[in-house]
Amino acid sequence: MIQSIIKRDGRVMLYDQNKIAGAILRALENTGEGNAMDAARVANAVQSDLESRLPDQVPTIEMIQDAVERQLMNHGFNATAKSYILYRANRTRAREANTALMKTIDEITNIDARVSDMKRDNANIDGNTAMGSMLQIGSAGAKSYNELYLLRPEHAKAYREGDIHIHDFDFYSLTTTCCQIDIKKLFKGGFSTGHGFLREPNSIQSYAALAAIAIQSNQNDQHGGQSIPNFDYAMADGVAKTYRKAYIRRLWEALEDVLDREDEISSIESLVRSAESASGETVRLENSPAFDQAVSSILAEIHGLTAAQTETLLTRVRKRALRKTERDTFQAMEGFVHNLNTMHSRAGAQTPFSSINYGTDTTPEGRMVIRNVLLALDAGLGHGETCIFPIHIFKVKEGVNYNEGDPNYDLFRLSCKVSAKRLFPNYTFLDAPFNLQYYVPGRPETEVATMGCRTRVMGNVYDPTREIAYSRGNLSFTSINLPRLALESKGDEKVFYEKLQEMMELVAQQLLDRFEIQANKHIYNYPFLMGQGIWLDSDKLTMKDDLREVLKHGTLSIGFIGLAETLTALYGGHHGQSEELQKKGLEILGFMRDYCDRKSQELKMNFSLLGTPAEGLAGRFIRMDQKRYGKIKGVTDREYYTNSFHIPVWYEISVYDKIRLEAPYHALCNAGHISYVELDGDTVRNVEAFESVVRCMHDFGIGYGSINHPVDRDPVCGYVGVIGDVCPRCGRREGENIPAQRIEELKKMYPEMPAFRGIE
Amino acid sequence: MSEANRNETLGQGVGFERIRRITGYLVGTMDKWNDAKRAEERDRVKHGLSTHA
Incomplete structure (x- = not known):
């Protein structure tokens, strides 16, 4: 007579035949093969089976389940027996998954990421930090659940076994x-991050700051990287606004000097508005003779300035406004790059994976953006470090920037110089036939843009009228x-x-x-x-x-x-x-x-x-x-x-x-x-060679490519370039110390050398 | 420079930063790379610019 059983965790419990009958009844009801009477009959048979097979032994749960399987088959409940076996197998897998999950969490908790390959699965998440570990624990739990509850068995098997x-x-x-965020559209009229409303930005600095916020906000809604397909076109609006403000301010100051008066600001604002409506042109970076003419006539009429006076004055105003705008744009781009490298997201564990596409906007404002974002990338971070984010993607297009004489050819050349030093930008080629088929001049949304490491979304069989890069x-x-x-x-x-x-x-x-x-x-x-x-x-x-x-x-x-x-x-x-x-x-x-x-x-x-x-x-x-x-x-x-x-x-x-x-x-x-080419460190000094590789990619119909070369940096002396075993600038080996005095001497030779404070 | 500073040294235990590209993204230090990708980086050969390798 069975008195007790041994549970899985080793505890001994009283034997209760009703529990066994209950489990059998549920299985029988599932297949429709039997009722409570049948269940009781099988449960009785299970007890006899156990007593005859294991006369003096306390049965374990597994032994009881084996007996249930046998007796279901003995009684001809074949379908029920089959589903009971599957159910047991699934439960076993779930229990094993739980154990595996606990082991995984144990590894995340206790093992240093440097020795745990699992914790280095994604190189941009720091598995040693609190938030990084929490992210990994959540991820392990979700994977376990998804495999057991959401995948079809054949998909789970293929995934588990590595097919x-x-x-x-x-x-x-x-x-x-992921998504290509059309920030030009997003900024129009302002937007809400879910944590507060932001007005439409009014200067290049705010444009750049909000672009970073847009990337951060959106990446909390998706699991992949985030990209801006129209960085130049969108930021150009910010440059135009900054220039207009700078123009008004410089005109105000210059006029106050000429007239030796104060408090002209309100009249200047209305003056500019009247000139704009009279000429049908707005204040723009580009020289707009009709607008300048309109300003001159107003100045002549109201303040009695001569043509020669207004010409000198306006030339000076434009020059100073341009200088101010250029400086603001560089600072905005620098801030943007710094922001994306330091901003934390996804519970603080990682920096948003971000990409920006640019290169084809030929307006003076767009060109200013492209030039300055490249210069900011070239300058690096605070200690001259190479920026990891965002990925810069330069869109190459014949007639726009590829050939000598193209309006943005100078910027393409600059991009080669920067990439030879900083590994970015990468290049996307709009002339490759499979990209060119979508390209419509004057419609930037038809220019292929790349996301993150390589994702490309262009064709659209669901809606062939929307074969665009934006918002998808x-x-x-x-x-x-x-x-x-x-x-x-x-x-x-x-x-x-x-x-x-x-x-x-x-x-x-x-x-x-x-x-x-x-x-x-x-x-x-x-x-x-x-x-x-x-x-x-x-x-x-x-x-x-x-x-x-x-x-x-x-x-x-x-x-x-x-x-x-x-x-x-x-x-x-x-x-x-x-x-x-x-x-x-x-x-x-x-x-x-x-x-x-x-x-x-x-x-x-x-x-x-x-x-x-x-x-x-x-x-x-x-x-x-x-x-x-x-x-x-x-x-x-x-x-x-x-x-x-x-x-x-x-x-x-x-x-x-x-x-x-x-x-x-x-x-x-x-x-x-994506295709990579590995070049040696000499490319840094040979921009022509670098450019010839990019041209080779273009001419062979590569869609997206980038050029790898070693970029090393010694944090102690700030040297950036190729470092073998010994730093070519300060002569130290990895991990070695050098006299502080030597650094002082080097500082005299390299004034731009950042100060090393012993921690990086 | 004081006598103390004269004997001071910098850089003990400080490694070099080696920026490499991994699946499109740049990574600042290879400490965080997984084993397979470290091996892949180690095996990479440079490509010559001439038309024949």
Whole structure:
């Protein structure tokens, strides 16, 4: 006779047959196979089963559940037995997940990030800080819940086992990835951050300050980076306002000097307004003869100044107003860059991931913005440090800034000089055919803009009249472990394509499941993104509406990693090694792109192909694959899979060939792409060489590219450049101390050297 | 400069900052990089400017 049982945690409890009968009844009711009588019968059988099998033993919960399974089958309740087994398996997984979750939290709490790879999953979150750890704990809990409760079992399995990677999985049930914020529109009439209303800004300083606030506010509503597609066009409005104010003020002061009078300010304001209405022009940076003429005539009429007097006066006023505006703009840009590098967000754990696009505004105001933001980037932070944020993206366009004689060619040249020193800006090429097809002169929203590391959103099958960069973004993305598909196909191309097709279908379904969650949210879930009309058409929604339709302007992206290893597994080499293999690489990505295009047409939603920015993924997939397949040369024998369609980083190749071979993949990866070129430190001193690389990218049809070179800095003497083992300026090695006197001597040679206070 | 300052030294334990690009973003110190990405950075080779590698 069973008296007691042993629970999972080891406690001994009284045996209660009613509890067993209750559990069996619930299972029977679920399948509709039986009633309470049946449940009692099975429960009795379970007791006899236990007593005969384990006569002198106190049964554990697991033993009892085994007996329930056996007796359900013995009594012919097969469907119930099956669902009971599944239920047990699920509960086991949940318990294990709980244990794993507690272990993860334990690691987050107790292990230094320097020795915990998990805590360094995202290099811009400091896993050692209080808020950084809280963020990681929340993220671990959310992932655990999402996997158990929100994913279909087949998706959970594919994710768990590393067939696919669901990006930003902790935010699965919460929000979307990113958005290109049209700040020109946002600033019009002012906006609310959710914590207070901000009036329409009135000077370049406020424009720049509010741009940073917009990025900060919006990033609390989304999990990805934030970008401004029209930084130059929008900031230009602020420059114009600052110039107008400076002009009025300088005119006032100059006139007071000439007339030797005071209190002319109110009359000057009305004078400028009358001149504006008389000439039909406003005060602008650009010389506007009609406006100047109107001011001259008023001055002659009211104050009796001669033509010569007004000309001298106005020239001086314009010169001084320009100087003031230029200085204010530089300070505003400097403040903006400093702000984005120091501002904390997401509970203080990280700086907002931000990008700004510029380069094509050819108005004098826009040009002033571009020049000064580049100069601020060049100057660096307070101690001359290279700015990590925002990502600067220079939009290159023939006829605008690419060729000698183009209105912004000088700024393109300046951008090369700055990037050769500071790694930014990156370049986006509007002349690449797949970008040019959207470009309409005079409509900046049709210029492709890039977000964060590479995201690109342009085409729009949901609403083909809105193929624009502004106010849209990615909804979510999931990446495929391409090398594994190749390994599983054992060199059989046909099998590989079948597996790839199957995997793309699985990912598309998973993206749609996630969309279903996102689509059921409301404006009030995203007070800034949707509440302030940042997202396209969200200003047309009411509180009752769900987000389904407006979200369809966004993209669902299917990504991949390791084309190089995939080709090696299938054909014995990667696309850097022969034209034949390059052709094979293009076929694979062409196949994937076709799938996305077909799916887009079928559902009238924007499915797109992404060259995934794989930070955590590069190691995660390959570690799993090494366990499965061992170390296979050229495929799994390193610590990372090669990013997207890149030629492997370790492969010797010229700049020219790397760009030539990677460019065609940019056309295929419409959700985002980037190519890097690694140059040695001499590029800092050779801007011509740097520019020739950018031109090479442009001419081969690269969509988005950047040039890497080492940028090191010694905090002690402030040297920025390439540092090997020894600092070329002060001669110290890493971690070594040098006499303070030596620093004093160096200061005399390098007056701009920042003071080192012993802590950085 | 006083005698005390004359003997003072600076920089003990202070490392060099090495800014690198990782998936499009810049990162100020490689302390915070994950192991795979550190390995990838270590393996990167420079690309020559001539048309033949």
